[in-house]
Amino acid sequence: GKDQAEKAVLERPRTPEDKIRTAPLKYKPSISSIDTQNFSQELEDESESENFDIMYDAEVQDNVNKEKKEEVQDNVNKKKGKISDESRMEIENAYMKMKKDAMWKLSSGKFVEEELYNLGKKLEFEHSVHSFIIDTEDEIIKQHFREYELEEIDNEHVPKAPDLSQDVIDYLNKFINVTSANEVRSIIGEQDDRLNANYDSSKHHDLDYIPVLILKLTREIENGGLKQPNLESWYNCHVWSAIVDHGFGDIKGLSVVRGESACVATATRKNSKRITTQRRQMGRRGDWILRMSGNGDHDEYGMGEVGKKWEDEFGTKFLREKSLKQPKALKDMLVKLIRKVNWDKELRSKLQTIGIMHSGLMMVVVYMDNPHGYVCRIRRGDIMEVPDNEENLSALLVILAAILNAK
Template sequence: MNSDNKWKLPSNNYVEDILYQYAKDLPYENQLHSFIIDTCNETIMDLFDDVDQEHIITYNSSPEIEISDELVHFLMRYRKFQPNEMREVVNSGINISPYDPKQHFNFHYIHQVFSQLLPRYELRPNDFTRSHLEGWFASNIWSAIVDACFIDLETIEFVRGECCSSASRQRKNRGRKCSKTKKIMGRKCDGIARDLGSFAVSEEGSTWTGEDGTKYLSDGSLKMPKLMRDMLLQKIKNHGVNFVKNNQIEIVGFLHSGKIFLI
């Protein structure tokens, strides 16, 4: 790789060179083989000195989203510990007048999530302690939380099921020149949020077995990061790197296993 295309750090070292030297002899597939840096992974971050670590974490980072005090206060109303207390809050509704569906959607979303989940606590409390298949959590829990949060984005659709990523398919078929060459399918995932391409991906599991569990290691640490990388590269290819940077486009990954939800 030409040095002009590498990420130069304050130490004058290149990110790609450091990752390559570490990952070239690994006996298993790792996200580093795709030059993906997990800044929460101490083993990876320890490859860099403190100054370079700070540069990696802060370079081109998006500002934190500001949440109004009014919305925070509204959310905290639902911080109850008994179903009957929650029922009082849910029944009180959204006291905003005049109500604007777009401007006040986040208030509606918060209220709707608790409104949908509360009856299960009231009528079927054992549901939250029993073991369930992956599809049960997707249909009864995560659809109310994840799928519903995109409703105010008119051009976005969240597709569930074992769907293939178009970004992953494009990368895998980059060198395909002949129609007789079999087209390779993209990586499958449990959910994709789509607009002009994809910008969010979801992976699900029926139980959470920790960060050393197979689900987290295979999906959260390998499959999902590679899918997110493909989606970002698709955005750059279609719209240009300046468009992606100026609009601070990010790719989001949802990993839920049982009752655990990671972003």
């Protein structure tokens, strides 16, 4: 039937063209067929804001000393990150305010908020579950829920992102089989009036972004710099600022704020109950933050973290940002945006914030959304790598596609 045919298509070997089209997220069959929809459990409109404003308070008080450490929640950081009794009390108070009929109920009968709360009570050290954030790739979560429950959590109300334009896909595909810098220059040198006499930044920015970035990274490969051990600031300057900043460059008023910028959304949450005699607290710092400038609210849509050396996906900084710091900041950003639409069911199910993690030449894109109830969810893309040789230049195309889709 139709389901079997769809499954056959999704399970076939992926071509380079497939990877470009599906760059943003892992290739999960069930995601492609899910449309954004309203939450199934209806609430009275007038009580909506009161109900879900609890999400804003469901946070662990930050440990300032721990924030400065490059440690993760494992045996490396057992000396730091232990949850205080005060934080546990705040989590309990937030949970007790949650209404059962507004929680996320799985087909198994379990309530996700209830499971995260009970799981958090068993953990001695801070984890994203204490902030009611669920990540189905986290080992603690994978051990707690059954396989079919994890799949249901993954697939619930996935926000539908706009597809890349066919013009962008076709242009990326021109570079699919390139294996040398000369081939790159030959393709870029082809006459294309959209990038010359007829160029219109409102229509052709993304097309222009592709050859500019490919040529820049090709030059870095020719110079040999990508094969050398480099500092974090070098990768920021030579690789990631070009890939990220230029990708978002055509959105008016949007800035990629670099230099360990503090998250305004987190600062807003931390200071929401501050009295005048208390010192104002700062937000979490990221290597860069995607922020709207020129409006009083300074809305934020994402953040990036950069490390100079990729060890593996279990590296210390990678795990720490992946499991705790970045998700909490992304949740703060998301909740602030949701508050701006007054917790409207349909609108909040379409909102998401993005996180991009770089380490050396490696990159991962993560998405934070609110699929149901009081829970925020992290979804992750595949680990991608900027090529350091001409033979693998086509690997860059998936990264460019992921950035454009994230935008």
